[in-house]
Amino acid sequence: SQQGEEDPQALSIQEGENATMNCSYKTSxxxxxxxRQNSGRGLVHLILIRSNEREKHSGRLRxxxxxxxxxxxxxxxxxxxxxxxxxxxxxxxxxxxGSYQLTFGKGTKLSVIP
Amino acid sequence: DAGVTQSPTxxxxxxxxxxxxxxxxxxxxxxxxxxxxxxxxxxxxxxxYYEEEERQRGNFPDRFSGHQFPNxxxxxxxNALLLGDSALYLCASSAGQGFFNEKLFFGSGTQxxxx
Numbered sequence: 001s002q003q004g005e006e007d008p009q010a011l012s013i014q015e016g017e018n019a020t021m022n023c024s025y026k027t028s029x030x031x032x033x034x035x036r037q038n039s040g041r042g043l044v045h046l047i048l049i050r051s052n053e054r055e056k057h058s059g060r061l062r063x064x065x066x067x068x069x070x071x072x073x074x075x076x077x078x079x080x081x082x083x084x085x086x087x088x089x090x091x092x093x094x095x096x097x098g099s100y101q102l103t104f105g106k107g108t109k110l111s112v113i114p
Numbered sequence: 115d116a117g118v119t120q121s122p123t124x125x126x127x128x129x130x131x132x133x134x135x136x137x138x139x140x141x142x143x144x145x146x147x148x149x150x151x152x153x154x155x156x157x158x159x160x161x162x163y164y165e166e167e168e169r170q171r172g173n174f175p176d177r178f179s180g181h182q183f184p185n186x187x188x189x190x191x192x193n194a195l196l197l198g199d200s201a202l203y204l205c206a207s208s209a210g211q212g213f214f215n216e217k218l219f220f221g222s223g224t225q226x227x228x229x
Contacts, residue, residue: 004156033217042118042204043157045217088156099170102147102218104156 004032004089004105012111019076021108023089024069030092030100032065034074037086037107046074046087081114116141118207118221126227127195135190135224139207146188147218148180149204157204163188164210192226200228 007022023032031050035043049056049065049072056063062075076083086107095101119138127133139146145164149157159172163182182188186207192199202225206218 035220041202042220042222043206043218044220048217095170101170102159104149104158106154106156 004091004103006087006089006105006108008108009106010109010111012113013079015079015081015112015114017079019079019083019110019112021074021087021089021110023072023074023105025072025089025091025105026070027091027093029067030094032063032072033090033092033102034061034063034072035088035090035104037088039085043088076110079110079112081112084110084112086110118205118219120203120205120221120224122224123222124225124227126229128229129195129197131195131228132191132193133195133226135192135203135205135226136187137190137205137207137221138187139205140219143207143209143219144186145208145210146182146186147206147208148188148190149206150174151202151204151223153201160190195228197228200226202226 004023004025033048034046037043047058047063049063060077065072086109088104088107090102090104092100092102118140121136147162148160151157160174161168162170166182177193179191202223204223205221208218
């Protein structure tokens with residue numbers, strides 16, 4: 001099952017514009033992570049935000065987390081053609097007995113047009 | 115420093131056959147997790163190996179089994195293949211069993227096609 005739901009499913013923008021992707025989830029989380037995947041190959045970790053954090057930056061990436069609304073957003077500023085990829089949010093939840101589960105959403109497919 | 119490596123890259127099997135996929139974790143990592151990603155979907159957690167034991171398991175049947183070796187490398191075995199097993203299989207590594215508090219490093223995956 002998938003806890004996170006990304007929105008929109010697909011996004012097409014012009015190079016230089018900002019891209020915003022949203023993620024909603026259902027249960028309390030330990031942290032939330034964003035990953036990127038090029039052409040159906042391996043995923044690359046972008047950023048991790050803990051449940052007690054509200055905003056985090058990394059280069060052109062800005063992630064926000066609103067635990068009261070159970071939602072997160074990923075903003076990519078000044079997009080480039082090389083940002084074209086699928087972006088996934090992944091929620092980390094406690095699954096008992098000292099273990100945690102990492103659950104991915106279905107992803108947002110971003111296309112940046114040169 | 116080699117990252118996570120998976121083999122083979124592509125594999126074609128027929129229904130009912132058995133398949134073994136292999137993964138070598140990133141240097142310094144001792145925990146390996148396997149994910150299945152169907153086309154257009156997000157990765158689904160299969161299981162996690164730490165200290166040569168299966169520590170957690172997702173909602174997958176017993177046809178899916180694994181192994182971790184003393185050098186931390188891992189295998190994923192799938193028996194009695196079904197058409198629905200066609201997917202990209204991803205291996206991810208991390209350090210320590212509490213890895214969910216840290217980021218995962220993924221391999222490039224094995225694309226399995228079941229005909």
